[in-house]
Amino acid sequence: MNTVAKGPEFVVSRAEGVWLWDQYGDRYLDGTASLWYCNVGHGRTEIADAVHRQISTLDAYTVYGDFANAPAIELSERLAAHAPVDDPRVILTCGGGESIDTAAKLARGYWAALGQPERQHLISRTGGYHGLNGFGTSIIGMDRFREGYGRLVEETSVVPYDSAEALEAEILRVGAHRVAAFFAEPVIGAGGVFLPPEGYFAEISRICRKYGVLFIVDSVICGFARMGNWFGIERFGVSPDMIVFAKGVSSGYLPLGGVVVDGRVADPFWNQEGNPFLHGTTYAGHPTACAAAMANMDILEREDLFTVSREVERHLDSALRGLESHPLVAEVRSGVGVMGAVELTEEALTERGITTAEVFAETRARGVIVRPVPKALLVSPPLVVTWEQIDHLTSTLAGALDAVMERH
Numbered sequence: 001m002n003t004v005a006k007g008p009e010f011v012v013s014r015a016e017g018v019w020l021w022d023q024y025g026d027r028y029l030d031g032t033a034s035l036w037y038c039n040v041g042h043g044r045t046e047i048a049d050a051v052h053r054q055i056s057t058l059d060a061y062t063v064y065g066d067f068a069n070a071p072a073i074e075l076s077e078r079l080a081a082h083a084p085v086d087d088p089r090v091i092l093t094c095g096g097g098e099s100i101d102t103a104a105k106l107a108r109g110y111w112a113a114l115g116q117p118e119r120q121h122l123i124s125r126t127g128g129y130h131g132l133n134g135f136g137t138s139i140i141g142m143d144r145f146r147e148g149y150g151r152l153v154e155e156t157s158v159v160p161y162d163s164a165e166a167l168e169a170e171i172l173r174v175g176a177h178r179v180a181a182f183f184a185e186p187v188i189g190a191g192g193v194f195l196p197p198e199g200y201f202a203e204i205s206r207i208c209r210k211y212g213v214l215f216i217v218d219s220v221i222c223g224f225a226r227m228g229n230w231f232g233i234e235r236f237g238v239s240p241d242m243i244v245f246a247k248g249v250s251s252g253y254l255p256l257g258g259v260v261v262d263g264r265v266a267d268p269f270w271n272q273e274g275n276p277f278l279h280g281t282t283y284a285g286h287p288t289a290c291a292a293a294m295a296n297m298d299i300l301e302r303e304d305l306f307t308v309s310r311e312v313e314r315h316l317d318s319a320l321r322g323l324e325s326h327p328l329v330a331e332v333r334s335g336v337g338v339m340g341a342v343e344l345t346e347e348a349l350t351e352r353g354i355t356t357a358e359v360f361a362e363t364r365a366r367g368v369i370v371r372p373v374p375k376a377l378l379v380s381p382p383l384v385v386t387w388e389q390i391d392h393l394t395s396t397l398a399g400a401l402d403a404v405m406e407r408h
C-alpha cells in the first residue's frame with residue numbers, strides 16, 4: 001500500500017490471449033498469467049458465453065444441506081474422474097486459501113472423528129505458499145507472511161522443502177500420534193519455483209503412509225495443465241489423501257477452488273451419524289463459477305493444452321537457461337511445468353543494492369509482466385504462449401537486467 005501510495009497505479013483495462021493493455025492503450029505480454037491462473041489465456045468468448053448462459057438460467061444458489069445445482073454436480077464429477085485420489089469426493093470453494101483451510105479442518109476433523117483428537121499438528125515446507133487465510137498463514141513456509149498478527153495456529157512446523165528425511169524426523173520429533181497432515185505443492189510456485197528432488201514424492205508418500213499422516217497436495221498453481229496433467233502431482237506417480245485446487249480450474253474467469261478428498265477421509269462424515277462437517281461458505285458451489293470452470297476444462301481438453309504445456313515447458317526452460325550467463329543471475333530454476341525463476345546473485349542484491357522490484361519495473365516499462373519475489377523474478381505465462389512470445393519475454397528480461405546493471 002505504501003509503495004502504491006507513492007505513485008500512479010498500473011490500471012489493466014483489457015486482455016486478449018497473452019496480451020494486456022493498460023489504460024493508455026499500451027500493450028504488455030502477460031508473462032505471469034495474471035497471478036498464475038490464466039492457463040487458457042485471456043478473452044475466451046466461449047467462457048464468457050457459458051457464464052452468460054448459466055447466469056441467465058440460475059445465477060447462484062446455495063449448496064448447503066441437501067441443496068445442489070447441476071453445474072456443481074457436473075463439475076465435481078468431472079474433477080473426481082480426473083483426480084489421482086481413491087474414491088474421490090469434491091468440496092467446492094471460492095479459491096485456494098479457502099480450500100487450504102477446508103483441507104486443514106477436514107484433516108483435523110477426520111482424526112477427531114476416528115477418536116484421535118490429539119492428531120492436530122500440520123507440517124509444511126520451506127518456501128511453501130498456501131494462501132493467507134487462517135490455516136494458510138499458519139503453515140506458510142515464509143516467515144514474513146506470518147509476522148505481526150499475534151498467535152496463529154500453533155500446532156504447525158516447517159521442514160526443508162527438499163528433504164523427505166527431514167519430514168520423517170519431524171514426525172518422530174512431534175510424535176506420529178500428534179501429526180494430522182503434511183502439505184506440499186508439486187512444484188513450489190509463489191515461494192520461488194523450487195522443484196522437488198528426484199524420488200522425493202515417492203518417499204514422502206511412503207513416509208506419510210507409514211505414520212498415518214494425511215498427505216495433502218496443494219495443486220493450486222500446478223493444476224489444470226500447467227504441469228501437463230490435471231493436478232500436477234501425477235508427474236510423480238503418487239496418490240495423495242487430498243488435493244487442493246483453484247486458479248487454473250477456471251483460468252480465473254470467475255473465482256473457484258476446492259478440495260478433492262479420498263473416500264476413506266470423507267467416510268466418517270458421510271457414513272457416521274452425528275458427525276457433520278460444519279464448514280462451508282456462502283458462494284461454495286456457485287453455479288456460474290462452475291459453468292466457467294467447465295468451459296475452461298472443455299478448452300483444455302479440446303486444444304490438448306496438456307501436450308502443448310509439455311512443449312511450452314521445454315521451450316521456456318531452454319529460453320530461461322539463456323539468462324544463466326547474465327552477470328546478475330545466480331541461477332535459473334525451471335524445467336518442470338510452465339513456470340520458472342530467475343534468481344539474482346547475492347552480489348547484485350546486497351553489494352549493488354539491486355532489487356527485484358526494480359528489475360520488474362524495468363521489464364514492465366519494456367512491455368513484459370514478470371513477478372518479483374525477494375530474490376527472483378518469476379514467470380508462468382498462459383499455456384497458449386508461442387515460442388516467439390517466450391523469446392520476447394526472456395530477451396526483454398535480459399534487456400531490463402542490462403539496464404538495471406548499468407544504473408548500479
Ligand SMILES: Cc1ncc(COP(=O)(O)O)c(C=O)c1O
Nearest residue numbers: 095096097098129130131220221
Ligand atoms: C500453492 C497455492 N496455494 C494456495 C494459494 C491461495 O489461493 P488464493 O489466493 O486463491 O486464496 C495460492 C495462491 O497463490 C497458491 O499459489
